[in-house]
Amino acid sequence: MSDKASAQVTSSKSNDWRQDLDLLKVISRFGVLITLLASILIFAVLNDRFIEIDGIRTSLNLASPLLMLALGLTVVLAMGDFDLSVTGIQSAAGAIVVILIVNHDWSWLLAIVVGMLFCLAAGSLNGLLVSYAGMPSFITTLATGLILIGTRYEAADGRNITGSQDLPDIYRDFGVGRPDPWLELHTPVWIAAGLAILMWLLMSKTEAGRYMYAIGGNPEAARLSGINVKALRALGFTAVGFMALFAAVTTTARTASSVADSGFSTLLGAYAAAFLGAAASKRTLFNVPGTVLGVIFLQAVDRGLILEGYSTGVRDIAKGCILLLAMAFTRIGASRR
């Protein structure tokens, strides 16, 4: 048996160089990265301002809430679940925090703590319904997301809740903040980076992360291996809630208001980023560095097209095409297997 294995290994050596140089393979493995680099190059050639450092800093700042949301989604996606309520949680939590500070004169810290408790509760509710009650995640979180968005809408009669006068400066700093002295990046970028590192450590370095990927690979085999599948899946949804709070604080602090918005395009952007990240990875698994890359990519395309003067519609079309292309790249590899 073992000598047969070694025979196979040696026979593979002679063919390897041909396999490795296979163009389709290269495209399927590195297609997303190549597209990213190529588009950055094109935008940079088209417009000098694309690589202006201040503009890049602003872009990163704008992309931060999207990254926070996408990080949460990466966790549930890795376990094979969807969470469509993430922007609903974000929107409701943002409203709670702003209302508590503006209308009820709460301290910003206490308001954030209450907002966090709300987010964790909402995420855990999703987790209970999906993991313990066995309801399908896609439609369940669509429903809870709708309820949250509707509640947010009714709570303020569909209006934005503005608090530019009443929100303390220290809260507003979460939205932009003073740039740090070294890289001159804004506060949200640092928070998002911190969260990304945290999630990266969790997913790729810890036992829990390994178990999560095991669940994503085969929940039944994971369960029979003694992994607490239900608890981990539920925890994934709680993590989405956790991330939603950061996004809620960042966006409300930046605009000094809670905006009455379905958050639909943000939701799609976060999913696009996570899927781009998976498409860029070797085994097409959802992963934190990939998600970070996906967010940066989408933001870069957005910025490049804005600088060229394109409208929202064109930018959406471009992003849609990129997503399709990325999925096509991964299929090229799969169909040849």
Add this chain to the structure above:
Amino acid sequence: MTATAPAESAPLLEVSEVTKRYPGVLAVDGVTLSLEAGEVVGLVGKNGAGKSTLIKIIAGAERADEGHLSLSGEPLDLHRPHDATVAGLAFVHQDLQDVGDLSVAENVMMGLGYPRRLGLFVDWAELHRRAAQSIARLEADIDPRQPVGELSVAQQRLVMIARGLAQKARLLVLDEPSASLTDEEIDHLFAVVRRLRDGGITVVYVSHRLEEIFELTERVIVMRNGQLVADEPTSSLDRSSLISHITGHEHAQTAVERRASRGVGGRPGTGAALEVEGVSADTGVHNCSFDVRQGEILGLGGLMGSGRTELVRAVFGADYRREGTVRLHGVAISHKDPSQSMSAGLALLPEDRKTQGNIMDFSVRNNITLASLDRHRVRPRVPVPSARSEKRAADRRIDRLGIATPSDRQLVRLLSGGNQQKVVIAKWLEQGADVLIFDEPTIGVDVDGKEEIYDIMEELAGEGKAVVFISSEFSELVGVCHRVLVLSEGRIVGELEGDAVAEPAIVEICYSQL
């Protein structure tokens, strides 16, 4: 490469110098063979010998890198599976590829276009009539309106064969068609195959069960390491010569000889490692009690659906256990979760290694350490796996169990069936279980691989672990078990020990209950 001139009596299908490479493997290596109309040909070889790849090429699911096919003397160019269907080639795969929610008739007629009324609406009456025709040719008692998911495995295979007939197939390839079938069902399957042959249809019969090859086929084609190593009339071969073709070396032993030569006798030891008392479950397990001693290999025999898998799943806690107690070394374990049973030292190696045993997209290493990850930490209290510790453990198991893999980083998906099974075993050995339940560990595993799995079980028993071994191939139980329990309809209905363990005795208990 000489072009084959269409002769007067060209064979039905000719495969010429076909070669297929996968990354790292030469799966099919210059295979040439021909199939005549109306013959039953056995295709045998170990897992990874290239049988499946060859079949995929004939089915149009894979393209050969070199070589060509011809049908009745005409060149045959297959770009996709549909081309093979049109050419009259039908395939019944080991893992059933029918659609469970659809009816028998819908499955049979799938791919043919359903009969219509007014060119738009499906003519159900006609659909059922045509499907019933194909099924009648198999003398099977199956209602065309029934959802396929409700049928037994044997009936589902017949539905797939009926689909081939409905497609006017001239060549039918049956890949491990007898897996999970009872003896009676296998007899029926054989009768069907013979009738098809008499009707001029060529049948390629792929099986690891050599008895079936001898009973059914007229010619045997043996593959080994991607090459065709033998193509001979079945009558010119005997069991040991066929096995030596398959394995490439002399070694053939019947179960009874094995039992005698290994000195498998009555129950060893004294203390019970696992005690099961009055276990019932809603999956159809009724008041089962048994125990297994340290160092003992206990066989669970019975027909398909007799409740063996259901029993061990209830014991392990994979399914809800309604009644009964399970004790390991005298200590009762709760039935909430598999993790409870695991920490008590019980392991279940499930029936289906692909859907229940392994994470197919994980590496060999990560599968082996999955159930014991908390013992491979960088520091005892930090829940971060140490790659070095994992690698050391995985390499040791790979070496001990002889898992054929290029490295511990190889994805389990890319291993052969027998090696995938060994990875499952390795996982539980690494976890440290001392009572191991093997549920059909040798299904789809080749001759050598089976022997290795028997050896592993014996080695474990020799180390004082208790082993429970479920198999539908009763000869396997005879070869290795100290004692055999026979189940029927979710109840333990018979027990054989020591010299009384013999295939006829097991079969008799099975059927005396029906």
